[in-house]
Structure formats: structure tokens, C-alpha cells
Amino acid sequence: METPVNQSERTIRTVLDANELTPMDAAGVLCFTLAVSLTNGLWGVAAGVLVLAAAAASDGPFAFVVAQLTAVSFFADAGLVALGSAQLAAFPLLAGAACGWPPDRALLVRLAAGYAVALGVAWALWTTLRWAWQAALVAAVLAALVAYGLHRYERVALGFVDAPEANR
Amino acid sequence: MLPTRRWAALAGVACFLTVYAVVLDEPTPLLAACGLAAWLVVAQVDAVGTMRAVDRDLSASVSIEPTSVFVGDRAAVTLTASLSEAVDAPVEVELVAPPSVNAPERARRTVAFDPGETTGSVTCSIEFPVAGRIAFDEVAADIEGRAGFFTETVTLDVDARCLVEPPAPDGIHVGRGGELVGTTFGDHSSDQTGPGLVPHETRQYLPGDTLSQIDWKTTARMNHPYIREFESESDYLLSLVVDCGSHMNRGPTGRTMLSYAREVALGLVDAAESHGDPVSAQFVGDAAMEWEFGPSSSSNAYQTIRRRLLSIEPTASPRRPVDASRPVAPEDARKRSRLLGDDDSAFATTLRPYLRDGESYVSRVSDRPLFDAVKSACSRSDREDHLVLVTDDSAKVETYEAVVVASKRSSQTSVFLTPTTFFDDAADAADAGAAGDAAGFVAFEEFRARLERLPNVTAYEVAPKSAMELATTRATTAE
Known part of the structure; x- marks a missing residue:
């Protein structure tokens, strides 16, 4: 079977051309670099370069994940404000992956609201519960419950479930 | 989801x-x-x-063209889908094919909506290998979320049906001059009484007659025991000559001339079996005899002929044309030649060469397989026999001469003719050809009547009942 040309010639140039950096990605990289470099100096700039490379090399949430992993190193034992600003700075990276460019405004608003609620719940769990595993478990269960609830709603809304079964 | x-x-x-x-x-x-x-x-x-x-905005419809096909045929199935409002997500609407059809791969029976599109249709060719009423009552729409994280399949009800008919003749007409023949072919009387089905006479009860022979209705009417006697059937050779040349392949799939001829031949074999008559069979192709069997009256013989009848296909090579002009028997030609005598008129001088060589006329058909088959079937037995020729009217000279031979050498000859005019593609085309059809049928009927004028010959037409009724009506109207 013939190999496609774009796969056989996989170079840095072709990858960068394929994953075009959107303004949303650029804003995300800029905000994150600014937030990290203000608190950590040159190491923050280095982390920003790493995130920029990740954003340029992929069109998914890879840059967001890389940003979060680098943030773990820089914001250990940080306060709410520092953590909040880092997460706020990382949001455009997530929005770039979720909404593309130009973004659908309604979707962007829903994502922002969901992101804010999710961070709020996570922070509340983290500060309220005694152990990290408890917070992680409760967060995972909550996410699973919401997803399952939406799934059941979809089944009923599309008429896949008869009324008696739906009432059970 | x-x-x-x-x-x-x-x-x-x-x-x-x-x-x-x-x-x-x-x-x-x-x-x-x-x-x-x-x-x-x-x-x-x-x-x-x-x-x-x-789910709310999508509608779909399916249409099939034609809506009635024969087993093994293909039909064009068109799926049309539309969205009343465009959605910003990929949607694929797939025609769900019933398990009894041979459908193309999924991509060729799917309408793919790119984001923003609202209508689409696809037409695919589907084969129907199984008979029955095939229903396309469902289409499946595959919906993918915008982010590509979830998919869902919803089904929509549609109503499209196709009648797939088995490859067998439906509504067969066997008759003489448009009149259906009600009796069973192959029955024959022997003028002797004994076990049988055909009532012969009633007579008064005599000592020694069995109780089962008593005709209770006559007994009640006459107030005295009467018995009914039946004709016993005789040992009567059925010589079956079936034409399976390429010209018998006219007509739609499963309803070719040969299909109708086959039904008649099967009926004759059944009749022979029920009477225990010996049977011989010869299947004639375009160029030569394809198969011959018998005579035999063993149960295997009937089964063998039946199996062979069910499996025969028209031969491939086209028949060598034989002049289809109105034939004149050699004997008639010689008689007319004698009538001319020593007439020296210009008319007689011109006509005489055409009537002189009567033998060469017969030689035109003497090497034809159908003629040969009839001749050899007639010479197989010296006992009472019934020669049955199943063919069409495409080679009138050859058929006529074969029947002439059969009429002279067999006790009884039956000719079953399928009119080509009912099976030609042109005849199916349109009502515009109605006059032509009527003319074709009249010509066929003239030929059939001509055959019937030969001694000991009965000629039947074998045709689709609907076409026969139509042709009879048209012929009556034309008159």
C-alpha cells in the first residue's frame, strides 16, 4: 500500500504547518508565560517556551496539560491567588483546543462557566477534605455522575427509553 | 450516546x-x-x-425503481435526506438494507452531511436474491458531536417496498384460439372399462361387483343398485420434444418462453406418471440434440426428466434461420405441378420451375435438429404413442414440417406453441405497438390453426394469461 506523502515526509516544518498556532493559543501562551515568569523569573520564561513548543506542535489539549504539569513545579504550596491566576492564564490554551478559531461565542461562554465551576468545586474539595485521595475520588465521582446524568437525559430526550423504564 | x-x-x-x-x-x-x-x-x-x-429536524425517504423485480434482478434504491435546519456537526444517514438483499458497502448507500448542508441523496444498486415483499423501513442517522467526543445513532421510519417475484411463470394460459383448455393434457381414453378416473357408463349391479363400485346417487334415483364403470387407462407412450434453443430465452427473467414451455412439459410428465405411461424426452438446442432419454416408465425416469426440465437453459448459439414464408408441403407442390400439365402459357412457364423440385424443399429443414428430433421420436415405438412438441412460432417452416411428419407417424400429436409476439422486447415497450401486437397474434393464430388442420394434430398456445387476454381483446377490437 502506498504511503501518503504527508506521512512519509514528517518533519518539524510539516508538523508546524499542520498545527497552525491560533490567536487563542498565542494568548494562552502569553498569559501563562507572564504569570509564571512574574513569580519565577527566567524559569518561568523557560516554561513559557516549553508550552509554546507544545502549542505549536499539537492542536489538542497537549499545551494545556504541559502548562499544568510545569505549573505543579512552580506553584507548590502557593496560595489561592497564585494558583487561580495560573489556572486563569491556562484557560485560553484549553479554550483554543476546545473551540478552535474563530471560537463559537456561546460554546466559549459555556466552557468558561464550566471551567470556573469545576475549579471552584475542586478547590472546595481540596480545602475541605482531609486527604488528597478523598478530594480526587469525590471529584471523579461527581464528574462521572454528571456525565451519566447527561447520558440518561439524552436517552430519554431522543426517545430511546420507554416511559416505565425512565421512571425506574 | x-x-x-x-x-x-x-x-x-x-x-x-x-x-x-x-x-x-x-x-x-x-x-x-x-x-x-x-x-x-x-x-x-x-x-x-x-x-x-x-432528531427533530431530519427527515428521510426511500424510493425503489422498479418496485417489482424478479429474483436475482437489481433495483435502484434512492435515499433522500434533508434537515429543516443546518447543524454544525457531521451527520451521516445510512440506508439500512434488509438482510435478504445484497447491498453495496456502507459508503455507497450513505448520505453524508457536512456541517451546514441541509439536503442530500444517494442512489445505489441493490440485488434481490430472495423472493418476497422486501421492505426498506428504516434509515439510520449517525450523529457526531461537534467536538468529536460522542456519537449517536438514531433511526427514522421510512416506507419503501419492493415485490421480488420468483423466477417462475405466473398465470399460464394453455388454450386453443384464445379459449382455455380445461382438461388435463396427457389424459387419454382406451374404450375399455376398469380402474380409472373418466366415467364410462352405469349399469345394474351384478353378483360379483364390489360394494365400492356402487354409484349411490344413481342407486337412489333408480331405486335399484347401480354401479358406475370407469375407463381404464392404457399403456401409451408419451414422446416429449422440447425446444430449448436460444430463441426460447425471450422474455423477462424467470418468465421466458422456455419457462412457460417448461411448465407445460412438467405437467405432461406428471400426467404420464399418474397414468403409468412410458415417456421419452428429447431436448433440442440450436444446433443439435441437447439431451434425450427413454422411453421408460420407471419412477426414476419421470424424476430424471423432471429434474432435467427444471435445469435446462436455452442454448447460446443463435438458430440458423429457416425461411419463414408460408410453407407448402412437397405433396401439394407436386399436385399443383401436375395441374399445370402441358400448359404453355407464360404463367405456367414461370411457375413450373418453382414446383418441380419438391424434394429440395424438405431438404431445407431435414437437417434441422427439431425436425430430426420429431422424426426420431416418431420412429421409436410401433405402439400407440402421443408425440408432444413444445416450441415457439419463430421457425414456422421447420415446425410445420416437423408436425407434418409427426401427424403421419404418430397416433396423436400435440403442439404447444409460445407466441413470440408476447415475449419480444418491442412488444413490451408501449401501447403504441398495440396494432403490431394484434397483427403478430393474428399471424400466430393463423399458424396454429394451420397446424390443427393436419390430421391427428392438436395445437395449443402457451402464453402468459394477462398477455393473452390483452391480445385477444386487441385482436377483437382490430377486427
Whole structure:
């Protein structure tokens, strides 16, 4: 079977051309670099370069994940404000992956609201519960419950479930 | 709603970050995991909205052309789908083919809506290998969420049906001059009484007659015991000559001239079997005898001929044309030649060469397989026999001469003719050809009547009942 040309010639140039950096990605990289470099100096700039490379090399949430992993190193034992600003700075990276460019405004608003609620719940769990595993478990269960609830709603809304079964 | 691999990958990353947060005892990975979870939930809400919109706005219809086919035929099935409002997500509407049809691969029976499109249609060719009423009553719409995290399949009801008929003649007409023949072919009387089915006479009861012979109705009427006697059937050779040349392949699939001829031949074999008559069979192709069997009256013989009849196909090579002009028997030609005598008129001088060589006329058909087959069938037995020729009217000279030979050498000759005019493609075309059809049928009927004028010959037409009724009506109207 013939190999496609774009796969056989996989170079840095072709990858960068394929994953075009959107303004949303650029804003995300800029905000994150600014937030990290203000608190950590040159190491923050280095982390920003790493995130920029990740954003340029992929069109998914890879840059967001890389940003979060680098943030773990820089914001250990940080306060709410520092953590909040880092997460706020990382949001455009997530929005770039979720909404593309130009973004659908309604979707962007829903994502922002969901992101804010999710961070709020996570922070509340983290500060309220005694152990990290408890917070992680409760967060995972909550996410699973919401997803399952939406799934059941979809089944009923599309008429896949008869009324008696739906009432059970 | 089914999650895709993309969803699984992202959920996996979120789980990893959650575990990472527990291992490091740091909140940042947990916040990241919750951020990703928020994205998945928002995408799920968006997908539910898209799926509801498609479920509400999508309509589909299926049409089949033609709606009636024979087994093994193909029909064009068209799926048309439309969305009353465009959706910003890929939607694929697939024609769900019933299991009894041979449908093309999924891509060739699917309408794919790119985001923003509202209508689409696709036509595919579907083969129907099984007889029955095939229903296309469902189409499936595959909807994918905008983010590509979830898919769902919704079904829509449609109503398209196709009648797939078995490859066998339906409504067969066997008759003489348009009149149906009500009796069973192959029955024959012997003028002797004994076990049988045909009533012969009633007479008064005599000592020695069995109780089962008593005719109770006559007994009640006459107030005295009467018995009914039946004709016993005789040992009567049935010589079956079936024409299976390429010209018998006219007509639609499963309803060719040969299919109708086959039904008649099968009926004759059944009749012979029920009477215990010996039977011989000869199947004639375009160029030579294809198969011959018998005479035999064993149960295997009937079965062998029946199996062979069911499996015969028209031969491939076209028949060598024989002049289809109105034939004159050699004997008639010689008689007319004698009538001319010593007439020296210009008319007689011109005509005489045409009537002189009577033998060469017969030689035109003497090497034809159908003629040969009839001749050899007639010479097989010196006992009472019934020669049955099943053919069409495409080679009138050859058929006529074969029947002339049969009429002289057999006790009884039956000719079953399928009129080519009913099976020609041109005849099916349109009502515009009605006059032509009527003329064709009249010509056929003249030929059949001509055959019947020969001694000991009965000629029947074998045709689709509907076509026969139509032709009879048209012929009557034309008159």
C-alpha cells in the first residue's frame, strides 16, 4: 500500500504547518508565560517556551496539560491567588483546543462557566477534605455522575427509553 | 450516546492528573483534571443539543425503481435526506438494507452531511436474491458531536417496498384460439372399462361387483343398485420434444418462453406418471440434440426428466434461420405441378420451375435438429404413442414440417406453441405497438390453426394469461 506523502515526509516544518498556532493559543501562551515568569523569573520564561513548543506542535489539549504539569513545579504550596491566576492564564490554551478559531461565542461562554465551576468545586474539595485521595475520588465521582446524568437525559430526550423504564 | 476514542484519551489524561495530584499531594493537577472534565461535560451538553436538533429536524425517504423485480434482478434504491435546519456537526444517514438483499458497502448507500448542508441523496444498486415483499423501513442517522467526543445513532421510519417475484411463470394460459383448455393434457381414453378416473357408463349391479363400485346417487334415483364403470387407462407412450434453443430465452427473467414451455412439459410428465405411461424426452438446442432419454416408465425416469426440465437453459448459439414464408408441403407442390400439365402459357412457364423440385424443399429443414428430433421420436415405438412438441412460432417452416411428419407417424400429436409476439422486447415497450401486437397474434393464430388442420394434430398456445387476454381483446377490437 502506498504511503501518503504527508506521512512519509514528517518533519518539524510539516508538523508546524499542520498545527497552525491560533490567536487563542498565542494568548494562552502569553498569559501563562507572564504569570509564571512574574513569580519565577527566567524559569518561568523557560516554561513559557516549553508550552509554546507544545502549542505549536499539537492542536489538542497537549499545551494545556504541559502548562499544568510545569505549573505543579512552580506553584507548590502557593496560595489561592497564585494558583487561580495560573489556572486563569491556562484557560485560553484549553479554550483554543476546545473551540478552535474563530471560537463559537456561546460554546466559549459555556466552557468558561464550566471551567470556573469545576475549579471552584475542586478547590472546595481540596480545602475541605482531609486527604488528597478523598478530594480526587469525590471529584471523579461527581464528574462521572454528571456525565451519566447527561447520558440518561439524552436517552430519554431522543426517545430511546420507554416511559416505565425512565421512571425506574 | 457512545464516547469516542478521542473522549477516552482525554478522560485518561484527566484520570492521570487526578492520580498525580494524589501522589504529589498538590492541588494543581487536580485543578487541571477538573478543567479537562469541565471541557468533556460541556462537549457532552453540546452533543446532546446537536443530537436532539438532528432528531427533530431530519427527515428521510426511500424510493425503489422498479418496485417489482424478479429474483436475482437489481433495483435502484434512492435515499433522500434533508434537515429543516443546518447543524454544525457531521451527520451521516445510512440506508439500512434488509438482510435478504445484497447491498453495496456502507459508503455507497450513505448520505453524508457536512456541517451546514441541509439536503442530500444517494442512489445505489441493490440485488434481490430472495423472493418476497422486501421492505426498506428504516434509515439510520449517525450523529457526531461537534467536538468529536460522542456519537449517536438514531433511526427514522421510512416506507419503501419492493415485490421480488420468483423466477417462475405466473398465470399460464394453455388454450386453443384464445379459449382455455380445461382438461388435463396427457389424459387419454382406451374404450375399455376398469380402474380409472373418466366415467364410462352405469349399469345394474351384478353378483360379483364390489360394494365400492356402487354409484349411490344413481342407486337412489333408480331405486335399484347401480354401479358406475370407469375407463381404464392404457399403456401409451408419451414422446416429449422440447425446444430449448436460444430463441426460447425471450422474455423477462424467470418468465421466458422456455419457462412457460417448461411448465407445460412438467405437467405432461406428471400426467404420464399418474397414468403409468412410458415417456421419452428429447431436448433440442440450436444446433443439435441437447439431451434425450427413454422411453421408460420407471419412477426414476419421470424424476430424471423432471429434474432435467427444471435445469435446462436455452442454448447460446443463435438458430440458423429457416425461411419463414408460408410453407407448402412437397405433396401439394407436386399436385399443383401436375395441374399445370402441358400448359404453355407464360404463367405456367414461370411457375413450373418453382414446383418441380419438391424434394429440395424438405431438404431445407431435414437437417434441422427439431425436425430430426420429431422424426426420431416418431420412429421409436410401433405402439400407440402421443408425440408432444413444445416450441415457439419463430421457425414456422421447420415446425410445420416437423408436425407434418409427426401427424403421419404418430397416433396423436400435440403442439404447444409460445407466441413470440408476447415475449419480444418491442412488444413490451408501449401501447403504441398495440396494432403490431394484434397483427403478430393474428399471424400466430393463423399458424396454429394451420397446424390443427393436419390430421391427428392438436395445437395449443402457451402464453402468459394477462398477455393473452390483452391480445385477444386487441385482436377483437382490430377486427
